[in-house]
Amino acid sequence: MVTVELTRFRVDADKNELLLATRSAMLADFRADRRGFLDARLVRLPDNEWLDIITWETPEDFAASRDKGPNRPGIADFFSAIAELTSAEEGSLEQSGVD
DSSP, X not given: OOEEEEEEEEOOGGGHHHHHHHHHXXXXXXXXXXXXXXXXEEEEETTTEEEEEEEESSHHHHHHHHHHOSOSHHHHHXXXXXXXXXXXXXXXXXXXXXX
């Protein structure tokens, strides 16, 4: 079952460009190092908040990724732009909306 990771976080206004500049390296590191990584979407919200929506093949793939933390430079650089984690949730994708 496809697992969806929903992570909401705050970035200081002067770090928004760093966040965006490090995104592609973070995704490349996920593709290279994270089994079951499917895709990710980054959503800008009001008041310097962001929502990262990441999909995984299984809940076990997501758990294994979480255990690794920022173990690669691209991931660590992206995480360094984050000032505060405001919420993190996990769910299952019941319908993709695409036929």
